[in-house]
Amino acid sequence: MNDITVAQALTAFAPWLEPTDAELDAIDAEMPLITAEGDLLDAQIATLDRTPSELDERRIRRARRRVLAARAALANQAGTGDVA
Known part of the structure; x- marks a missing residue:
């Protein structure tokens, strides 16, 4: 049986397991793309069980255009060295 000790429980919340500031900045820079991809996924899921109407299309x-625009913006930021 695998019992969790107090030391293991405390180590699970160790500060070195938290994301660094650089990782958080990278996530923040990618957030528009993440949001756009989520919106695209929502639109696609809404049409899974029915024939898409003109409004759905x-x-x-x-x-899709928002995803492409967000990808382009992120690629342009990476190319210029700008982050957010």
Whole structure:
């Protein structure tokens, strides 16, 4: 049986397991892309069990454009060295 000791429980919350400031900045810079991909996924999931209507197709198209725009913006930031 694997019993968790007090030392293991305390080590699980050790400060060195937290993300660094650089990692948090990278996540923050990618947040528009993450949000756009989530919106695209929501639009696609909404049409899984039915035939997409014209409105659904527009919603998916707009979501795809937002994903592409967010990817382009992120790639341009990486190319210039700017972060957020």
